[in-house]
Amino acid sequence: MRELLIIAIGSALVNNVVLSQFLGICSFLGVSNTIDTAKGMSGAVVFVMTLASLVASIIYKFVLDPFGLDYLKTIVFILVIAALVQLVEMFMKKSMPAMYQALGIYLPLITTNCAVLGVAINNVQDSNSILASTVNGIATGLGYTLAMILMAGLREKMEYNDIPKSFRGMPMVLLTAMLMSLAFFGFSGII
Numbered sequence: 508m509r510e511l512l513i514i515a516i517g518s519a520l521v522n523n524v525v526l527s528q529f530l531g532i533c534s535f536l537g538v539s540n541t542i543d544t545a546k547g548m549s550g551a552v553v554f555v556m557t558l559a560s561l562v563a564s565i566i567y568k569f570v571l572d573p574f575g576l577d578y579l580k581t582i583v584f585i586l587v588i589a590a591l592v593q594l595v596e597m598f599m600k601k602s603m604p605a606m607y608q609a610l611g612i613y614l615p616l617i618t619t620n621c622a623v624l625g626v627a628i629n630n631v632q633d634s635n636s637i638l639a640s641t642v643n644g645i646a647t648g649l650g651y652t653l654a655m656i657l658m659a660g661l662r663e664k665m666e667y668n669d670i671p672k673s674f675r676g677m678p679m680v681l682l683t684a685m686l687m688s689l690a691f692f693g694f695s696g697i698i
Contacts, residue, residue: 510639511638511639514635514639514643515645515646516646516697516698517646517698518643518646518647518650519646519647519650519653520653520691520694520697521694521697521698523650523651523653523654523691523694524622524626524647524650524654525650525654525655526654526687526688526690527688527691527692527695528622528625530620530621530622530625531621531622531623531651533613533616533620534552534616534617534620534655535651535654535655535658536677536680536681536684538610538613539655539658539662540659540662541659541662541663542656542663543606543609544606544609544610544659545656545658546655546656547606547609548610548613548614548655549648549651549652549656550652551599551617552617552620552623552648552651552652553649553651553652554591554595554648555588555591555592555595555617555623556622556623556626556644556645556648556651557641557645559588559623559626559627560626560627560630560640560644560645560647561637561640561641562587562591563580563627563630564627564631564635564637564640564641565637566583566587567631568637571583580628580631581628584624584627584628585618585624587627588617588620588624589618592614592615592618595617596614596615622647622651626644626647629643630643630644654687654691657687658680658687661683661687662680662683665679
């Protein structure tokens with residue numbers, strides 16, 4: 508239990524996938540305009556990341572590793588992620604059409620989100636058990652959610668500030684992301 512707690516805290520805060528490992532930056536910068544879209548994207552990423560971690564770990568442990576097919580892990584993991592994203596996309600299109608429209612192109616881009624693939628590969632490289640892989644997937648997704656919602660909140664507040672013209676838009680977003688990343692480096696050494 509202690510090991511799972513360490514994995515969870517480490518994945519969410521210390522090794523935050525966005526702010527420490529710099530994975531998943533395209534959706535982090537592209538969808539964090541409002542808190543609502545950040546929540547929708549984060550929910551989809553948490554779902555896909557958790558299930559991808561679980562399914563990829565099971566496939567690796569019971570199919571790829573025993574048969575010596577380790578070299579196929581990246582391709583297999585991408586296929587697993589793509590299938591899960593299709594499920595999320597169909598669900599959101601039917602049940603949350605406004606959120607589906609707001610996320611636009613970023614929802615299918617979860618398939619190529621390097622954060623989701625990175626977690627699945629890290630689980631295999633760290634020799635995590637199936638349970639530890641799933642906990643790592645959930646915690647990493649929650650760390651992604653934390654970063655997304657913090658950035659969205661800051662971007663909504665910055666919209667009403669008097670910012671010099673040359674810093675408006677993406678320059679200010681990148682500076683904010685840099686400062687958030689520096690703040691998250693304060694968590695290093697906890698674990």
